[in-house]
Amino acid sequence: MKLVFAGTPEVAVPALDALLASGRHEVAAVVTRPDAPAGRGRRLVASPVAERAEEAGIEVLKPVRPKDPDFLERLREIAPDCCPVVAYGALLPRVALDIPAHGWVNLHFSLLPAWRGAAPVQHAIMAGDEITGASTFLIEEGLDSGPVYGTVTEEIRPTDTSGDLLTRLAFAGAGLLAATMDGIEDGTLKAVPQPGEGVSLAPKVNVEDARVDWGTPALRVDRVVRGCTPAPGAWTTFRGERLKIVQARPVPERTDLTPGQLSAGKNNVYAGTGSYAVELLWVQPQGKKPMSGADWARGVRIAAGETLGD
Numbered sequence: 001m002k003l004v005f006a007g008t009p010e011v012a013v014p015a016l017d018a019l020l021a022s023g024r025h026e027v028a029a030v031v032t033r034p035d036a037p038a039g040r041g042r043r044l045v046a047s048p049v050a051e052r053a054e055e056a057g058i059e060v061l062k063p064v065r066p067k068d069p070d071f072l073e074r075l076r077e078i079a080p081d082c083c084p085v086v087a088y089g090a091l092l093p094r095v096a097l098d099i100p101a102h103g104w105v106n107l108h109f110s111l112l113p114a115w116r117g118a119a120p121v122q123h124a125i126m127a128g129d130e131i132t133g134a135s136t137f138l139i140e141e142g143l144d145s146g147p148v149y150g151t152v153t154e155e156i157r158p159t160d161t162s163g164d165l166l167t168r169l170a171f172a173g174a175g176l177l178a179a180t181m182d183g184i185e186d187g188t189l190k191a192v193p194q195p196g197e198g199v200s201l202a203p204k205v206n207v208e209d210a211r212v213d214w215g216t217p218a219l220r221v222d223r224v225v226r227g228c229t230p231a232p233g234a235w236t237t238f239r240g241e242r243l244k245i246v247q248a249r250p251v252p253e254r255t256d257l258t259p260g261q262l263s264a265g266k267n268n269v270y271a272g273t274g275s276y277a278v279e280l281l282w283v284q285p286q287g288k289k290p291m292s293g294a295d296w297a298r299g300v301r302i303a304a305g306e307t308l309g310d
Helices: 010-022 048-055 069-078 120-126 162-186 218-227 293-300
Strands: 002-007 026-031 036-038 043-045 059-061 083-086 104-108 131-138 148-155 235-238 241-251 262-264 269-271 277-285
Touching: 002 010, 002 048, 002 069, 010 026, 010 048, 010 083, 010 162, 026 048, 026 069, 048 059, 059 069, 083 162, 104 162, 120 131, 120 162, 120 218, 131 162, 148 162, 218 241, 218 277, 262 293, 269 293, 277 293
Parallel strands: 002 026, 002 083, 026 059, 083 104
Antiparallel strands: 036 043, 104 131, 131 148, 235 241, 241 277, 262 269, 269 277
């Protein structure tokens, strides 16, 4: 088939690579978000997908909005059979959805209908799910509600951050998306409507969602820290300044600390929760680089009874 691939961040690159390597389909063009300011100089930088496409010598389309007439006209000229999508980042209008004969097929990082929305991996970890996966589905105008072509499953490991899990899903999902394109072409795959039960939503996780509530149990604190790593980053306050919690570890044997209460030893530092304590393995003080919890504790000289949070 002739394909136009739509995607923007680094997590979409493995899928583009898989389609380029398959040898079965032609990736005629790539659609991605416009160049965005990045770094201290805030200079405009192309998306990871755009950079990869340019390396491969593929035409790159960067519409400000997918409903822009010039973009739609170019898409009609290319006349793709199908448009595979991974984390493109913009809402596709009906007029665009109708152009490819086989529609737009999205790779979504959850087992639909669970965790529809922008942050399925973060929410799966924060909810304590043990199994997640990726799904390919035909895009409709609803939120991740279209019929599903295929899925792969992935175990959520006890120490997984959202970054760890998303990396594994990006590569597993890349193979799934390529196989979905094959199945659509040869007619062996039929999209199956999603069940009405089991729907859950995964909206974007904002900074306030990532604030640690020390009154919740240690397992909840651990899930928030892992689910919000690397972005937006779990955080709390200490002496009125923000402190990012980069890595923590539940310690069931420490039940002597009240929520947020700190206890520092020679080589470690603990914080109380609503159940037992967590060890602060890595933290990042405001305006500084990440450091071990023990080094941070030595530097600030924690006083008896000091706490994290309000």
